[in-house]
Amino acid sequence: MHKLERGIQMNFKRIQEVFLFAFIMIDIFLILMTKNNNIQNDNTASENVNGIVIKEMKRDNISVGKLSDQKKDGYYIAATQDTDLEKEINYLRDQDARIDDSDTISSTFHSPLKVDQKHPEKTINQLLKKPGFVLAGTQYEFNQVDSTKSKLVYDQKAIDGIFYTSEGRITFNLNANDRLSGYTQQKLNDIRVLHEKTDLISQERAVIYLYQYNGIPNNSDVVWTKLGYTKLLHINGKDVYIPTWIIATKTKASSDVQIHRINAFTFTGASFKTEQVHNTEQSQQSLESVNSKDE
Incomplete structure (x- = not known):
């Protein structure tokens, strides 16, 4: 008799466990469905609100x-300004480079360099690949919005984008003859996430x-x-x-x-x-x- 009662109790516990598991799975399913609906509703609401605000701006x-x-x-991202440029500028070629108190390289080319008149950045992009032109040239990319006819700006690359700071920037100078006369450069190092x-x-x-x-x-x-x-x-x-x-x-x-x-x-x-x-x-x-x- 006791064995029969124990058997019934064990079966009842198993049934409880099955039902509990089923209820948990149903709850998870409902939560996920609700979450997805909320995300869709939030996205839709956000799109509607954005559209309304844009119309207000136009008005x-x-x-x-x-x-x-x-x-x-x-x-x-963490980074530090490179303060050890004095040793690094020894690798530069065909230019007179010096370091000022703000850890900025100021350099003048021995002979101004000819560049593409319509798109001087195309010439510079190729020069950046050459050793001795600037320090770590391939780590920089052209910044069109901050560039002018007389100055071309290049920003240092971040992990998945660019740094927008003078401490990671090269500014190239174009003279009156549209030739590259020199540049200033600051550099970031020890970049990490x-x-x-x-x-x-x-x-x-x-x-x-x-x-x-x-x-x-x-x-x-x-x-x-x-x-x-x-x-x-x-x-x-x-x-x-x-x-x-x-x-x-x-x-x-x-x-x-x-x-x-x-x-x-x-x-x-x-x-x-x-x-x-x-x-x-x-x-x-x-x-x-x-x-x-x-x-």
């Missing part, structure tokens, strides 16, 4: 051009954040936008860089340009820096470049 006579809603990802990849806000969302934070006045143009790594803070002897949307704006009544920096991580969209750029060849060329693309 305020703010020109934004075509904005991408594509989302990317990025890292927290501090945190796993995190989702970033889209270009569209960054511009909308800036508008919502009253960073774009009425009757303005969004001149250009660029995604790069900018310095957030200095800690333990290293600089910490984060993905940042850099957005240039100007009022239609002025040629002065404002540069805004928007934290690109999805959990915050706060603007943490705005700087003024006065009437420059750069701002005018950038505006003309954007307008030509929109056409």
Whole structure:
């Protein structure tokens, strides 16, 4: 009798376990379905809200051009400024190079170099591959929006993007004869990832954040936008860089340009820096470049 009771109890426990497992699986299924629906609803709601805000901006006579809603990802990155350039410049050839107090190389070529007149960056891109031209040339890429007819800017590459800082930049100088006369260079080293990849806000969302934070006045143009790594803070002897949307704006009544920096991580969209750029060849060329693309 006792054996029969124990058998019934064991069977009952097994049945309980089966039902419990089934209920757990059903709960997981329902949670996943709800989550997927919420994501779809959130995405749909976000798209609707973005569309409404863009229309508001147009009513305020703010020109934004075509904005991408594509989302990317990025890292927290640590880097240090290279302060050991004195030894490294010995590898440079056919130029006079010196180091100033800000760890910047200032160099003049012995003979100005001929470059492609329409696209001088094409010539420079090839020269960067040659040893002795600049330090770590292949680690830099052309920055069109900050370049002008007389200065060509190259930014240092990050893990999966570019650094947007003077501490990782080469600025090449073109003389009156459109020849490469020299350059200044700063370099970052010991570049490493501090945190796993995190989702970033889209270009569209960054511009909308800036508008919502009253960073774009009425009757303005969004001149250009660029995604790069900018310095957030200095800690333990290293600089910490984060993905940042850099957005240039100007009022239609002025040629002065404002540069805004928007934290690109999805959990915050706060603007943490705005700087003024006065009437420059750069701002005018950038505006003309954007307008030509929109056409």
